[in-house]
Amino acid sequence: MCEQEKKKLKSMSVSVSEVRHQRIRTNGIWMHVAEQGSGPLVVLLHGFPEFWYSWRHQITYLANQGYHVVAPDLRGYGDSDSPLSPSSYTLLHLVGDLVGLLDHFGAQQAFIVGHDWGAVAGWYLSLFRPERVKGFVSFCVPFFPRDPNTRSLESCVRLFGDGFYICQFQTGNLIAPMGMEIIDYLETPANLPLWITEEELQVYADKFQESGFTGALNYYPWEGSKVTVPTKFIVGDKDIGFQINGIREYVTGDFKNFVPNLEVVILDGGHHFIQQEKPEAVSEEILSFLRKFD
Structure with a gap:
């Protein structure tokens, strides 16, 4: 790893020596992954506009608890390939990328954790290929049945x-x-939120300055189907998506009709980037879910 990259990573809550980086071939693209630890595979999927770094608080924590933690840059983000055509960013492409990632690591099943667009990818991996998902933790974005x-x-x-x-x-x-x-x-904004520093924000700015937003913007479902894998949904009560009229009621009500094996956790005072805002609470919620499968 070059000296410039080491400087970028200096502000992280995980050290350069602890996290391994590689690019793997999956579904016709090269995908960058950050990984640490050994044991059952846990895949952390970031959202918009981020990359693997958004899980910096959870990677070492989960690795130290006995898990092989892999945090990829989704297609179009970070150091992964960014196909130019918007048609290369369908949900089927995202699911295919993740299946190839699991195949690369020789995992028939894995725990999937997703935030924002990563949650969407996790929902559809769980829907289309449930045999590959041992358990799913979704942050902020619930599963919505397709409405034609x-x-x-x-x-x-x-x-x-x-x-x-x-x-x-x-x-x-x-x-x-x-x-x-x-x-x-x-x-x-006049001030940054308390959960992120200038140095941490600069990591995102530097990476998108390097990679551009074409892939990320190209991101922007199966009627009657249900997600049957064991699932935990975590959302902050201050998340703008959770405050929309009807969403809170859906999450605490009809949501379970479409995700029968569902646990819902609402964190007080949490906003959208909750894994960075409340890292300890989020890490503990993920771990408590994973431990149910021991």
Whole structure:
């Protein structure tokens, strides 16, 4: 690993010497993975706009508890390949990538943990290939049954307005005043949240400066099917997605109709990037789920 990369990793809660990095071939792409430990395989799937680094608080913790922890950069992110065509980012592609990852490590089954888009990938791996998932922990994004009468973009506009970031991603040209880039138009917060430092934020900035956002933006389901694998859903009560009208009621009600083997945990004071905001609580919730399979 080069000296520049070592400096980037210096602010992490895991040391460079403890985490191994490699690129593996899966489903026609090269995927970068960070890994540590030995034992049953636990795969940590990041969300938008992140990469493996978002699990920096959980990797060593779980490895020290006797697990082989693997945190990939999903296709389009970090040091993994970024196919140019949006048609290369379907859910079937994501599931195929993960099946190839499990095959690479010789694991017939693995524990899957996903946040945000990583949760979506985990839901559909559990739906399409349940025999490969020993247990699934989803953060922030519940499983929704496919509704052929509802389009996701229309739902976003209805719930959040056409200025919502996902809605802007669909236009091809992000909405901003004439002559301005979207990054210049967005308001810069006066202070960072307490759960991330300037140095940690710079790790993300450096990586996306290097890789670009094409792959990540190209991200932006099976009618009547249920997810039958054992699942734990964790969400912060302050998460914007959880506060949408009807979502809390769905998570605590009808959600179990589509995920019968489900445990729901709502963390007080938690927001969307909860594995970084409340790392100890999240790590303990993951471990308590994994321990049920011992």
